Amino acid sequence: MPSWAEPVLLNGKTIPEMPEDLRHSFLEFDVQVRRGGFSLSTQGRFDSGITAIFGPSGAGKSTLLACLSGELKPDSGMIRSGGETLFSSHDAIHKPPRSFRAAMVFQQGMLFPHMTVRKNIEYGYRLRPENDRSIAVQELIAILRLSRLLHRAPNTLSGGERQRVALARALATSPRMLLLDEPVASLDIRLRNEVLAYLKQVHEKYQIPMLYVSHSLSDIMFLATEAIILESGKVKWFGPARQMVMSAATSAGGSSTPVENIFSGTVTGPDSVSVSTTTLWAPASSFPVATDVTVSISASEIILASQRPQAISARNVLFGTVSTVNRGYTNVIVSVDAGIRLVVEVTPESATELSLQVGRQIYAMFKTSSILVTPA
Amino acid sequence: MPSWAEPVLLNGKTIPEMPEDLRHSFLEFDVQVRRGGFSLSTQGRFDSGITAIFGPSGAGKSTLLACLSGELKPDSGMIRSGGETLFSSHDAIHKPPRSFRAAMVFQQGMLFPHMTVRKNIEYGYRLRPENDRSIAVQELIAILRLSRLLHRAPNTLSGGERQRVALARALATSPRMLLLDEPVASLDIRLRNEVLAYLKQVHEKYQIPMLYVSHSLSDIMFLATEAIILESGKVKWFGPARQMVMSAATSAGGSSTPVENIFSGTVTGPDSVSVSTTTLWAPASSFPVATDVTVSISASEIILASQRPQAISARNVLFGTVSTVNRGYTNVIVSVDAGIRLVVEVTPESATELSLQVGRQIYAMFKTSSILVTPA
Amino acid sequence: MNPNLDIIVLSLRVATVATLIIAPIGLLIAAFLVRTRSRWRFAVDLLVSMPLALPPVVVGFALLWLFGGEGPFGDATRGIAFTWFAMVLASAVVAFPLVVRSFVAGLSQVDPRLEFAARNLGAAPWRVAITITLPLARRGILGGLLLGFVRAFAEFGATIVFAGNIPERTQGIPAAIFSRISTGDFNDAWALAAVSIVIGGGALAVHNALVGRAGTTQWEDDSRNA
Amino acid sequence: MNPNLDIIVLSLRVATVATLIIAPIGLLIAAFLVRTRSRWRFAVDLLVSMPLALPPVVVGFALLWLFGGEGPFGDATRGIAFTWFAMVLASAVVAFPLVVRSFVAGLSQVDPRLEFAARNLGAAPWRVAITITLPLARRGILGGLLLGFVRAFAEFGATIVFAGNIPERTQGIPAAIFSRISTGDFNDAWALAAVSIVIGGGALAVHNALVGRAGTTQWEDDSRNA
């Protein structure tokens, strides 16, 4: 049974180990494989959520996907999906890639050069029994903006166009699982957001589990529920994506990648959400009232004050008690219990000025624009 | 002579046209080319800075680089670099790619599959006369972390490793110009930052002009001095990179991509910078005092208040006068003259509450962590 | 020219059947050579290439021995020599190495990752072979078929030894040319040689049309000429 | 076996020289066929392939006519026939189409964007050809050289007509085998055939070693077997 690499400390909290009897584990694996000097040795279990795979260049992310798609036969170990053993060195089982039904979006695209874009997209689609085709090609073409490209040869496509075709081709197979290797790396911001939103929608609609390799914390934040950090072929960390993002951001230590506060909330009005009993002013959104949403607030955008501020453009002002203080070299991470538990990043100087210590009562304020509301 | 596409309004300011007699224009071009249904028709002049090329997928960014590197012969037009005419349909000049000396980092890597990583990197290096080799291979190997990969075949490299080798190969030729097609798209955050910092350093040290295709505003912010926005094969906009980023961010309209305030400043202490006569508290940095730096502050992280806030963790509090108010659907962009000119993004509700209007006197505050200080 | 017409038809038929026989076997062997790591690879490679290393006449004698009553198959295959089918066999054996070499070249240029992509999308191996491998190897495959057909069509040495030179039965164009030359019928001989060249050129044209303009890249396609 | 040794050496020399002559010309023609859009492509292609469509004996007669003193070059080329060099010419002509086809296959699988990458890095066209194009086309190039060498080595029909079968002068292995068979010296004939096969196998082994294990991908390389 898989046992997780040593959990890392995140804001003073320990990430619990995965429970042994995770009921809905959709994919279970324990694979070892060597490639020249590199060796991958990972194990894990994924449920039907979206799992981000994060890690430095050369960590083994693509290698792991290659194993899980049946492309690369592991040296040893096992891969089980939905109760079916796809690979087991012990039992000498090695099912063909077809049985994996894990559609792959390759880092290099891998479009069939001798087929038009349409033929590429329809390749796997046509191989599915008709009553099994849950995702319509027409929909994919529309959403991924491919209609102008359908009759083109892959080698005439731009980088971003290739990635979209590869994505459409994979989705068109109505796969049991989706393996995405940096699928939006060469898309512009707008397309990237659209594609990510669509992936999320696909996941909600069809409950297709996804493994999503990305170097972008904001993509992961947006899309993933679970996350794995791979380093040198080993799982360094596994847990909820939001915690991973925080961990990665703090360990990166820079102010460029934000530490996020992430809450489950409910929409209570056109520009307000409630998180447990606290109501927050959020940017205007079109979510209907009572929608379950994820609310995230960047830790660096929260301001602390010892007195209640007056006539201020920050519309969210909460009162609470400092519960932990972690001093770093360039910043101090403080958590404040204010009905909700806020993680706040301040400078060491501010921390001193405000005499931040456990038990200190304090105001926390942030602007509506600091709040990101996304579907739960 | 090139004439620019209609300038766009940025926070009420008009971007001036490029002066006709830009003295140091290093690269001048005016190219038209058709590929199937797509046609590129652009003109421009670059000085020896770093120019970002920004634009949606399929806009023609790679096509433009192909023209400027001599890979794709334009249907008509001209390309001049450092006074030398490299291509001119009028004069039937079509110099070989060698004469362009514009080293390309391809979107698809294009490593030579039959050579080791080292051979790849040294390929162009060895072709330079010895006294012309300004960038040492050893340095590239060290900075791009390639030493472990030198004897490997390109097809055993991970996506990020490939990109780094491609970059090293191009830099090793000590080119007269560097054409970069999303060179950091599949690098992890840390490597990406390192590579960008190195590119900047290379540029400072060797004054190699660079054209940098990227979808990442923060990369562009960090690296580029000028920027071009390409759309459907046409230059939509040309101007200083910082203004492009602001423009793109506001036109994207979302809160996810920040509007930035960007200033030239000087380091005045370990954690302070001055912008004109105003001193700001910045994150601790290692820039020596008196270094010229670029200071940027995200517009959405600035809080406005009608009274002077007391005992607050935001260490920068400026007092000024509202000079412009632009109301959008989901946000209001306000500029405040407070010694420096700050652009602030607030919600429509806040704007109402604070009765923001031109002439209103107001406090603007932001945390040190909201300030990004980068080399000028 | 009427007897010549029969000769031409016979040669076309023999070359066509020979090519059709070689193609599938050649593909299997080429796939074995390209895609396996078997220790037998070199042995198979050598066996397949052997007819190339021998003058066709020698191959003819070898076939005569192999399929004759003294050979390993004994009397079972005795009826083959000096028949139409012997022509097919002789030309097939001689053309085989060329076909396999070309197939090997074609198959080995197919990126296995593209084949995997197809399998990943749900295709069974045979479907991958038909829809991905063969089309991507088509330059080598079609080149091999062209070489095979033309070589079989022009085969003389092995054929005349193994199939004889029986007018109206085993006398194809090459044997007919040989006879015409020997009897000093040079005009007829050159006419038949010209026919050979025309048919070879036709095969080449068909081949070129089928191969199409491969190898275009993003910047170097034919849209510009369109 | 002493006279046989001379025969083997002669055949090796002829095949080697023929291959060396074919190689550069074949490369130029293959490059022309692959890289240009010339209207002459088909004509050149056909001309080059012609010897393949004809029985070698016919090719031999064509050469004899062409260079024999009665042809277009008149007496200028009269001395060539029935010499060592005639053997070289005959085998070269017969092997040429095979070599060019293989070269064409090799060159057309080279991604022009890689060639551009090299030019972009400062390489002149000739350097690109040597360092990028040829190595990337090496499967086709080496395959062509192998085919050419082995085919030239086994050439009989054209050679015996154009160069004759003069012991110690123009009698290579194939002609020697023919002579041995003609006089019933079967042991000697088969021994020489075996030598042919061994030399062909040697060429194949050298070829395979030079080609190396091409076509490995990221996941399918040989590190696992190492």
Next chain:
Amino acid sequence: YPTPAEESTVSPLVFAAASLSDALNDVAQEYERKTGQNVDFNFAGSNLLANQITMGAPASAVFVAGYTPISKLINADKVETGSVSKVLYNRLVLVKHVQRSLPSIESLQDLVGTGSIAIADPATAPAGEYAAAALKSAGAWERLQMQIIPTLDVRAALGAVASKNADWAIVYGTDAMTQKNVEIVLEIASGSSENVPFYYAATISRETTGNRFIKFLHSEPAASIFQGYGFDIVAP
């Protein structure tokens, strides 16, 4: 062209029928031992040799089987008519595989309906031409049409029987001697015209070294070598 002075140093090149190669190599050796003169041969099928010479091949002399090739050369003015001489004969024999039980044959007519008969192609090989002539003169040619297998040359006909692919073959007696698993069933003719004559002739416009060799071919030592190989000598 070599002057007479050079004549002794330039060896003649004799275009000779392939079936003579063993015997001629021995004869040439003997000749060289006796005269110090070297002789080179070009061995191939007689019709091919004739065609080569017609097309300008540099032969000093020819030594070919059957009348057709030599007459072709005479008609083309390629040989000195006066130098043409019939040197020897090769007998034609009917052979079968030793292990094959076939009807016993008394004369060529008996072959009708008995199985396939391989003969060298009458159109291209003198041995075949003479075999066909023998069958014609026996009155069996027309009726044997469906049984006849024309082969590349006489060796191929022999090979067809030796490998049991054909039932009968008409081949040179000299060849039949070399093949252990065939036996001679019938001598086609004991002397006369069905024996295949081999002609020697010097070519025109070449050095005359060919003429000296002819004298040696008719000499006693050469005759005994030829006889040793099974040829019949023509009385000079």
